[in-house]
Amino acid sequence: MSVYQHFRKDEHPFVEQALEWLNRVESRYEAKLTEFLDPRQQDILAQLNGDDEVVQLSFFGGVPDAERKRALIYPFYEEDLAERFQIVLYELIYPEKFVTLEHRDVLGTMTGAGIKREKFGDIVMAEGRIQVAAAAEVSAYLEANITQAARAKVTLRPIEFGEALQPEEAWEEADGFVSSLRLDVVLSEIYRLPRGKTAPYIKNGRVKVNWKIVDQPAYQLDSGDHLSVRGLGRSRVFSLGDLSKKGKQHIYYGKKS
Missing domain, CATH: 3.30.1370.160 (Ribosomal Protein S8; Chain: A, domain 1)
Known part of the structure; x- marks a missing residue:
C-alpha cells in the first residue's frame, strides 16, 4: 500500500x-x-x-x-x-494614531519586497499593534527593505518571544446540512450565499483550500480542510456528522470573527 x-x-x-x-x-x-x-x-x-x-x-x-x-x-x-528554529519576531513601528494598517497591507508589503511566503510566519494584529515572525536568514534584508506599508512609514523592531501578541481572532462555530461536499455547496452553507454566487469566487481564483487556490467548484472537501474566500474571510470544516434521513451530509464548521 x-x-x-x-x-x-x-x-x-x-x-x-x-x-x-x-x-x-x-x-x-x-x-x-x-x-x-x-x-x-x-x-x-x-x-x-x-x-x-x-x-x-x-x-x-x-x-x-x-x-x-x-x-x-x-x-x-x-x-x-x-x-x-531561527525565527526573529518583529513589531512594526508606525504612526498608529494617524494610520490604519490592515493584514493585507503588511502581507503585500512583505511579498512586494521579494520575500517568499515561506520565509515569514503569522502576521498578528491586536490593539493597534502589528507583529510578524520571520526566518532569521532574511532578517537583515527585511530590516533594510521594509520601510513602508500602504502609505505609512514603518520600521521593523526585533522583540523577544515573551512580548508576542495574542491573536484577537476567534472561531464562530456552527453546523448545517449540505447536499454534497463540493466546494461550491459548502461555501454556500458557510457564507450563506446562493450556490450560484459562490462559483464566481471560485472560478476567479478568490478561494483557497488549505492555502492553495482552487478554481474548480466540484472540488471535494473533507474534514479538517481550511478555506478562505477573498473578501469574505476564513473558515474551516471541523468535522463531518451522520447523513440525514434525506441523505444530506451534516457538517460542523467555523468562521473567523
Missing part, C-alpha cells in the same frame, strides 16, 4: 519532500529545519513521522497559537530549543 494514497494528488509533491526530510534525518542523524509551513503541511509531516522513536518532530511559529510554523526534524538525543 502506497503512502501517497492517503493524501490528495495535489499534496503528493509535498509528501515526497517531507519523506525525503524524514529519511535524511534518520539515515544521517542530521537535524533539518524547514521553512514556515502552513497547518496542512504540518499535519502531513506529523502523519508521515507518526510515533517514530528515532526521528523527533517539533513546530514553532514565534507567536502564541501560530498557524504558520517552522518544523525542526531532529535525532531523538537532541533538544528542540527555541533558538534552533
Whole structure:
C-alpha cells in the first residue's frame, strides 16, 4: 500500500519532500529545519513521522497559537530549543494614531519586497499593534527593505518571544446540512450565499483550500480542510456528522470573527 494514497494528488509533491526530510534525518542523524509551513503541511509531516522513536518532530511559529510554523526534524538525543528554529519576531513601528494598517497591507508589503511566503510566519494584529515572525536568514534584508506599508512609514523592531501578541481572532462555530461536499455547496452553507454566487469566487481564483487556490467548484472537501474566500474571510470544516434521513451530509464548521 502506497503512502501517497492517503493524501490528495495535489499534496503528493509535498509528501515526497517531507519523506525525503524524514529519511535524511534518520539515515544521517542530521537535524533539518524547514521553512514556515502552513497547518496542512504540518499535519502531513506529523502523519508521515507518526510515533517514530528515532526521528523527533517539533513546530514553532514565534507567536502564541501560530498557524504558520517552522518544523525542526531532529535525532531523538537532541533538544528542540527555541533558538534552533531561527525565527526573529518583529513589531512594526508606525504612526498608529494617524494610520490604519490592515493584514493585507503588511502581507503585500512583505511579498512586494521579494520575500517568499515561506520565509515569514503569522502576521498578528491586536490593539493597534502589528507583529510578524520571520526566518532569521532574511532578517537583515527585511530590516533594510521594509520601510513602508500602504502609505505609512514603518520600521521593523526585533522583540523577544515573551512580548508576542495574542491573536484577537476567534472561531464562530456552527453546523448545517449540505447536499454534497463540493466546494461550491459548502461555501454556500458557510457564507450563506446562493450556490450560484459562490462559483464566481471560485472560478476567479478568490478561494483557497488549505492555502492553495482552487478554481474548480466540484472540488471535494473533507474534514479538517481550511478555506478562505477573498473578501469574505476564513473558515474551516471541523468535522463531518451522520447523513440525514434525506441523505444530506451534516457538517460542523467555523468562521473567523
